[in-house]
Amino acid sequence: MAESDLSQQALARLLAGVPFVTQALYLQATTSTNDVLKGMAREGAPEGTLVLADEQTAGRGRLNRKWLAPAGTSLLFSLLFRPSSAWPNDAAFRSPLVYTMICSLAVRDAARRVLGIPVGIKWPNDLTHDGRKLGGILTEISTDAEGARHVVVGIGLNVNWDPSDAEFDYPATSLSNAVGHPVARGEFVRAVVERIADRYADLRAGVSPLREWEAALDTIGREVVVELPGERLIGVAVGVDADGALLVRMGDGVRRVVAGDVRLRDAGAAPSRRR
């Protein structure tokens, strides 16, 4: 394998001075950055701890699905939030989805600013470019022994590899595919984390990301297929409610979808690939 462009020293240098980041740990290979950070959180790691790996042997998506990426090709990192109940709009902090929202919007901001490309969001946690999956977010909320909540957000982004032939549930792409040349991972991760810091500061000040996130969803206004356990819904996604649940208009009214996989009906993703 070619020598990685990231290292403990490089990461520390890149993230020095970025507000919110309190410590950054680089791992050449690990199981899952979410699992490592959850362990650190239990041991008292401060808010703003970041763990990044060049390779994961047990990278996870939602529902224990796998996140797969060849070593050194991607951005695979997790960030720790410790929401305080003293903050103004406490209710907003209780939903794990709000952290997914600010982090998705941050990736979108960074892609526009650093690379000049549009990134969409596929409800609830996928990042897309040109209708293909570019990355995903896994947000996990836990409670410490003392009862305090903490949130670990894991971000996986395909950067310098071509996943178009990979056997995933949904067609995939990468930043380098989107721009036609290799992308500097360090510069990109810094831009994403800076934007997360800004958006988290806004959240703490009581600004909800909900409507901006809704506007960024590829899904709205489109005919969608929603896969629920034992049920498949087909309808038009008309918006999200105050909790971020997807509202799908069907023949017999509007259904509220809290969890589930959503596919655009005309996206051409092969359902036969689903596990």
Ligand code: BT5
């Ligand atoms: C996600 O789950 O999309 C969230 C992925 C989060 C990964 C990050 S990496 C850093 C941190 N540490 C972790 O262990 N996880 C986080 P979900 O919506 O459930 O999508 C999972 C599905 O995406 C899989 O079942 C595959 O079909 C597909 N997939 C797997 N790897 C992919 C890739 N590199 N690019 C595109 N699709 C992929």
